[in-house]
Amino acid sequence: MDVTIVSGACIGSGQCTLLAPRVFTRRDDGTADVAQARPSKGQQRRAVKAAEHCPERAITIA
Numbered sequence: 001m002d003v004t005i006v007s008g009a010c011i012g013s014g015q016c017t018l019l020a021p022r023v024f025t026r027r028d029d030g031t032a033d034v035a036q037a038r039p040s041k042g043q044q045r046r047a048v049k050a051a052e053h054c055p056e057r058a059i060t061i062a
C-alpha cells in the first residue's frame with residue numbers, strides 16, 4: 001500500500017487525521033500530510049476509510 005495526498009486538493013477538513021491519526025498528520029496551515037506512506041497492516045484499513053471519507057477525494061491509495 002502506498003498512500004499519497006494529491007497536491008493542492010486538500011481543504012483541511014480533518015477527517016483523515018481523525019480516522020487514521022498514525023497515517024496522516026496536519027501541517028501548520030491545517031492541510032493534511034502523509035505521516036506513513038506505507039502503513040502497517042493494522043493501519044491499512046484506517047487509511048482506506050480515511051480515503052473514502054475525504055470530501056475532496058484527495059487521498060490516493062495504490
Ligand code: SF4
Pocket residue numbers: 005009010011012013014015016017031032050053054055056057058059
Ligand atoms: S480528509 Fe481530505 S480534505 Fe480533509 S484533511 Fe484529509 S486529505 Fe485534506
